[in-house]
Amino acid sequence: MNDIPVAGYLVLAIILFCIGLYGALTKRNAVIVLICIELMMNAANLNLVAFSKLGLFPSLNGQVFSLFTITVAAAEAAVGLAILIALYRNRQTVNVDEMNTLKR
């Protein structure tokens, strides 16, 4: 179990990141978009934690950073959902492509 190279974590993180990015850019439902953003952040977290153990210069900073990231990501999701709910009340939709009252 110890012999998973750092590349493995990095590749996983990149895959997660790309899935998240793809979803965030293409999905209609704003909730899914927000979740995809979380996915991207967590990919970064994975990187941070992997690096903090297996990086060129292992150190604890990465884990601390990831704690902060988790917090911030939670706050961001909370704010995002709060705004989404406000929007839903007024527009009855959570679809990103229906948010078009503002001029193109």
Added chain:
Amino acid sequence: MEMLLSLPWGLMLPEFIIVGAAVLLSLLDLFDIGKRKLGLLAILAVLSSLVALIFLYNDPASDILYGTFVLDGFSKAFKSILLVGAALVLMLALSDYEKKMIEDRSEYFYLFLTALLGAMIMTSSNDLITLFVGLELLSLSSYILVGIRKTCTASNEAAMKYVINGGIATAITLFGMSYLYGLTGTTNATEMMAVLQGQTRGDVELLLSIAFLLTFVGLVFKLAAAPFHMWAPDVYEGAPTPVTAFLGTVSKLAGFVIMLRIFLLIFSGTPAGTTTVMDKMQIYIAVLAVASMVIGNVVALKQTNVKRMLAYSGIAHAGYLLVPFATLSVFTLDSMWFYMLAYLLMSIGAFAVLYAISRSGDDSVHAFSGLYRRSPLLAIAMTIFILSLAGIPGTAGFIGKVHIFLSALAGDASYYVLPAILMATTVISFAYYFRILQLMFFRASEEEVSAIPLNLKIVITVCAVFTIVCGILPAIGYDIFYENFPFMRDFFYIGQN
């Protein structure tokens, strides 16, 4: 306990004032203090923070909290600009124009302060974690600020778009930062620089480039530079004007500040082959600058909503500001500083005039029709801002532009294309800037402008006067910069020396 007291907490005094004020305001808000009083308190806090910062001007550069927070010439210089801008925007927000629009006006003030705090931390952060937290503090507060008109669909939509775009940007930046951390094993910019300067491995260089690009792209979202500008027009349009003014100025400039610091600190010293990573990456910055200038100015031509127009103009200005960054020279920092100052004054001024005349919530350019007849002074003030935005001599915008020019042209001839495009797009921008002049002076008036409240008068006057003063006697602005933030000494804090 010794440790607690031995730290030089005075360095963070400006931040502490803002934090204290934000907390105090949110508490006071619970006890039905008049909203106006809250606003005044907020302004007072920002001003006293500025005063505190000015008292710190002469202190040598130093750090606190294990090098995560530094107060050096760089941070002082840019923090001052942010605070000035914040004070002006707050002043602008004080009036009751959009009472019906912003029902939670008091929340505006403390969210504003937290956003400002985020921006201030960003200018001073010397550590990726602090930087990230500052960035997010700014972002999250702005998301809510944009959506503060809870019942207004446009505001909701704008906020949602901002959250999504901002969230993606944050995630990208974070991903880039994670690589930076991985390659150096530290989150502290100074240490990072030291580690990277020693590295010579080729594969590291590749990863560094990726890290650079990711971080850069994420931060560019904040600046609303093309092609990552999509959110800006919608958000500017949907947000209440005082928020738009904040986003267009303080928030945007904070993005520049942090970009300058981490890129100059981390990448410009990192060897990559024969040059540095920064040198290799300049082409991307240049491309972005060009794209922003062209897209911003061209698309602005067909906008009929002033806020959208100003949004695109802001995109273009972000492009202008990227030019000295892309063509790093001895003039980069001071030119950007001065241009930011000028941009702050003229943008906030323009938003203030817009705020004064479009109280019915109509942001169409036709709100300016016949303004000269209705309110000559307002029209003249707007003319000053417009001319400054367009870069006509006699205004701060001109000096700033010349300096940016100088920064780009003093260097190698291969960079000449950037200023050339800058100039060409400036000419394009004349078309839409002068259209406002045309409307103000040539068209018939529609409705009367009712009395402008005192706070708007103050904002407009201050902005107009300083736009002119900085245009005619720019030495005033430059002296502040050159004398207090000597470039050669202490400008970037690099550890105990």
Added chain:
Amino acid sequence: MFNVYQNSYAIVIVFLLLGILLPIVALTAGKLLRPNRPSIAKQTTYESGIEPFHEANIRFHARYYVFALLFVIFDVETVFLYPWAVAYEELGLFALVEMLIFVVMLLIGLLYAWKKKVLKWL
């Protein structure tokens, strides 16, 4: 020590497997034993005997959401409290003051929510 670490998580996996297996086994066994005679009346949604009306997936009141938000805030707070508590002995008073400031900030948030009548469950 590392073995303990790995084995411990192996145990967690074992428990997870069992936790999933038990319902599957039990329900499969039940399927063999129990009768299956569905009728329309049986499969109607229960609504105290009357015909179901409206969609059941109604919109929730925003207060649920507000509580969820509060939960997120305070739950994340514990992300910081736990490491602090574990390492408190080494950190000392400095960390205590820092954490106090942090928690007071959050308490202000709670107070704010309280005063703004968000904590009211009607």
Added chain:
Amino acid sequence: MNAMLILFVFSPLLGLASLLVTKRTMLVGILGTLFPLVCALVIYQSYLLGTPFSSFSFHTNWFRFGNFEEETLFQVAFELGVNGFSFMMMFLTAVLALSAAFAGRNITKGARGFYALLFVLEIGMLGVFAAENLLLFFFFFELTLPAMFLLVGKWGRFGSEQASYSYLIYNGIGSAILLVVFVILFGKTGTTNYEGIMQALQSGQTIGHVSEELKMGLFIALFIAFGIKLPIFPLHRWMVRVHVQAPPAVVMLHAGVLLKIGAYGLVRFGLGLFPEQFDRLAFWIAIIGVVNVLYGALLALIQTNLRKVLAYSSISHMGIVLIGLAAMNEAGIKGAVFQVVSHGLIAALLFFLLGILEERFDTSDLAKLGGLAKSMPLFGGFLLAGGMASLGLPGMSGFISEFLAFLGLFQTMPIVAAIGALGIIVTAAYVLRAVLSITFGEGPNGRDLCVLEIVPAAALLVLIIAIGVVPELLGGPIGSVLQMVGR
């Protein structure tokens, strides 16, 4: 005497300030523009008494870009100064501004704004000629842009907004190119001072390397920038529009002074900073000049509207400036400079008269006018005199300038000059056609000139004739230009 020049340049501010307190805008307009003229006369007087122009220069530190050990590096000074040529231009500006103030008396709506902008415009024009460094030059140069934009757009005729946009964009491009050139020079030499740059370029002691290609590029850019202003042939559309749409008072200044900034810039920067490059391209410049002369003249011939005739005539006459400069010898350059001043006066006179015409009859259509010599004898006389001056009748200023310019070119490029000279014939044709169709034949009757109209017209005419008869009035001061150019 140091303060004299600065007083002169900023003297219109006095008028601007008094506009704020009084309602008698017309009076303020005239007195406010009279004051700069008085300043000009004072300076001229002391020049005649033996004070050299150089003693009027004014230097003070302004601001600096960058924080360098060496104090003078990238320092921008506030420096004003004159030589003979630029002083003559300033004099011309002061005269024309006063006449424009007279001509502006029939502006009814928003007169206060009109005069305010006129004063701003005047500061800009005076400053352009007095500026001793590039940045200051540009500063004043651009000051005229918004002022003109508003003047043309607000007080012009039906299509004036398009005209003002046209003006804005063309000149915006021009000044953009100019700024690029200036800042490159600044960046390469570390100074904006005109002399400093000249020395640096000649000695090759610049901060950054200035290659020959770069110099050539800079010169071409300068030529285009000032060519737009002048205007040269393919870049002239905006100028016709402005001439046609703008109020006469504005066109007076525009045709009289603003176009001349192009010529002034070509002489001062093109010829002054890049003499070799100018020399190398002289042939092509001459060609462009000839094209301008012929194109302007031919198109003027077929116009049915006096405004357009005058507009194309301006293009034609600016061609002569180019021809004179391209000759690169004393006669040619002298001719060009004479042409600059003289056409300023002539064009101003003609547009002043045109303004009267439009005020009386609300048209400038040649077909609708006629027989004015009978009903308005004074007007007819002035018009005729102006026309004669324009076509280069000996004894008028126009003759000397055209003569000298062609003389110069005949010495260097006789064939080109010969073709260009054809333009003079065409000029005679269109001027006579236009003037005669207004003064003779049948047409409406109108009130003849009143005193307020006679004074400026007569003053302009007197100056035209004075220069024509005593060329040394102009030739003396501008001798220094020729020294400057080194020929």
Added chain:
Amino acid sequence: MVQQLLETSPDWTTFFIFFGLATMLLLMVLGFVTYGILAERKVMGFMQGRIGPNQVGGRFGLLQTVADVLKLLIKEDTIPKAADKPLFILGPVIAFAPAFLVLAVIPFTDAFRFADIGVGLLYYIAVSGITTVGIVTGAWASNNKYSLLGGMRAAAQMISYEIPLVMSVIGIVLLTGSMNLLDIVYAQERVWYIFLQPVAFLVFFIAAVAELNRTPFDLPEAESELVSGYHTEYSGFRWAFFMLAEYVYFFAMTSLITVLFLGGWLPVPFLAFIPGAVWFALKFAVVMFILIWFRVTFPRLRADHLMEFGWKVLLPVALANIFVTALLKELFF
């Protein structure tokens, strides 16, 4: 034995040994649930002055629960037409699995324990939170108004009481300096945490009851208003799994309280000759009795009281406890 197993290098053999042990535990837990329910009913009967189950399996109704389970096993299982079938089936599984999963970290005695995880306490709290998802999933999938309301209430209540629960144990973590449950038990050799952290105990106890959805905090299944709450549409064995989850949690929570506050298997001074397992069982029984007692004594709270109590009383008290503890530790330890 477990300790040695833990220290061997991981391979399939140890894996299967653990599997066997875990199955044993599972059976034990199932047994506990069977008799726990019976005990509860009996105690309730006793307290309410009645007899309780007494028909199946002798005077004490020893086979009552067994009979109940068998009945459920052969009962027809109905899935409503309107339900979201996959989620409906998934709901009970998601609810049950974490309930069993948390048992992995609880040290019953010195020898009888499983995973030795540094963050054991955090693990417990984190994993136990997942059950809420199962409940909401089941409730939502039922497509029934009562279910949905019950599910939402369950979620709201559980997250609200999770905060004080989590906060209250920070005092213990502070004192121990570790989140490993073993360390926590060993740290109580001299004095149990219930004496050092009485406030934390109270908060934890109340929050635990709420987390277990037991009276007086059984709003999610308040039969007087919501029929049966989130499992209204469930029948047969699927329903049984919700119940099972609840009782496994009951077991786990009781064990946790024993471990955290009562010193786990550690004996009372001078009585060390009695084996740890007995001590643990004793303490466990006491806690369980109190929990049942609690249930019988208190009436159900009103929904708004319930929520506000959590946020406005328990949370501040828990936070205050943390800082008092930290301060006291700074001053006296």
